[in-house]
Amino acid sequence: MTSISGTVGAFGASRARSVHERGRQRARHAQVLLLVGLVLSLVLAVGHGAVSIAAEAQLRMLLQAIGLGAGAAVDPLQHTVFFAIRLPRALLAVLVGGALAVCGASLQGLFRNPLADPGLIGVSTGAALAAAFAIVLGGTLAPALALSLSAWLLPLAAFVGGLGATALVFIIASRSGICDVPTMLLAGVAVNAIAGAAIGLLVFLSDDAQLRELSFWMLGSLSGITWTRLLPALPLLLVPTVLLLRLGHPLNALLLGEQDAGHLGVRVERVKRSAILLVSLAVGAAVALTGVIGFVGLVVPHLVRLLLGPDHRVLLPASALAGAALLLLADVLARTLVLPAELPIGILTSCVGGPFFLWLLCRPREPGRL
């Protein structure tokens, strides 16, 4: 259409390049800032608490642990708190926060729906149902279970339950090898409702102690994590999240619609299948370890999109960093606000996330853009 816009051509050409450069630069700066923010949050989270550990002492202990730097001997109490309590807990917060945020961003892209969150494909509720089973009926069905084994029962059941629910949703939505995304959304709603009802029934059947354990589990918490519990779940959290980061390109194309993404050479069904599998693995592992932590997967991608735009190649890694930092900070609050008790972290994330989301909905914005 040169005849109409001949004069715009030269100006427009240089403009396109500068628009592209500006966007890339902004993304780079934001990523550096987020990384710095994450490191600061880590230092704060590891250092803050009943026993406070200065940043410099943290560094010294880390260096000594890998056989570098001698320096002054460290206070043994600090040493124990740092390695046995704070470090695994901070690592858990980083991994779970990052995983939930990346999973939320991926599903929002996949469903082309800004309201999608990791719970949508049934994984959280499925895990919660299995956890409720384990809490309420675990003791009665298998009283012979050794104490060490029963500690594993809950996370294992939750993980399997999460995967099972997602598989069910996926199978319901699939016809002759093609997964229909709108059907999947609706199937997710239905499976969530059914699982919710079953959880309600288990609540009804539970005794007071079980009810309390179940309620706390549903609100999420990072407390009580140990290396022995964290390490087996670590690859399940880390590997799917890293693999999801690589889907930025096809997820961008999918925003045009499945058919147009196909025209661009994207293997749509494969992308859908792998995204759903990876999300259910990561969220399943996260829920198994921490219970249900709401709003991180929903709000963090929005926050990042607001600052950096919807390009998934930027959005996914930035969400990972932001989600990790946010959960670290939320956990610091959770364990210090009502000392000596601990607030369930899900209360904090929902308490901050809910109003933020409302603000997001109310603020003036471009048509159709959330």
Place this chain on the structure above:
Amino acid sequence: MLAEMHAGGLDARQVGVTRKGRVVLRDVSLSLGAGEVVAVIGPNGAGKSTLLQAMAGTLAPSSGSVCLDGVPLGSMDRRILAQRRAVLPQTAELAFGFSVLDVVLLGRAPHGEGAVGSRDLQHVEAALAQTGVAHLAARSYLALSGGERQRVQLARVLAQIWPDQEDDPPRYLLLDEPTNNLDLAHQHALMRTARDFAARGVGVLAILHDPNLAARYADRVAVLKEGALCCDGPPDAVLTEHLMGETFGVESLILRHPDTGRPLVVPV
């Protein structure tokens, strides 16, 4: 066997499509050569979009086959296929507020997964200028009018198959009602763009509703009616008073364009 062999170009052979027991396309053979503009016209529900889907490789035909340079589309690597043919959809949705530049850059997706290269940007800039949306590059796609969106989508598919080198294999552009939402000036600008691309060796297939646009810009006009191809030939031979009456139910006069000598369909 020889008769069944496919010619070069994008070639549909005896394509049939059945959907839920209903025959949507019946035995349609249509070829699109390099450097050619072919217009597909026909009443609503004649199967035009289905034919385009089949020729794009998105829809596997129930019978017959579609080949690109003799290779069945179904057996081609999707990315290689995407480097050689682009499809402009009838309506384009977009869930999030991508910038116009980012939307057009998506067209370069089949040409490399990694960072955006200098050549990608070059082609994207050229495509933006070609469709007259370069000044919108930084705007959010969702803030655009319907016509502007259509031109951005066109820029995206042009960027996808923008010719690189002289000796590249020919590329193909499939346009599904590309003049939707466009004002008169932009409708003609779009068809001139199609002709420009054809002059550079791209084969263009366009579903059109306006027989006069087809007559003015196409080398061949193919007419679909009730899922079957009823004519395929130069506009002169195809666009007759008989055809307009029989196929479209519109009694028309066929005049001659005073400048081009091409047929001019005037409903009476």
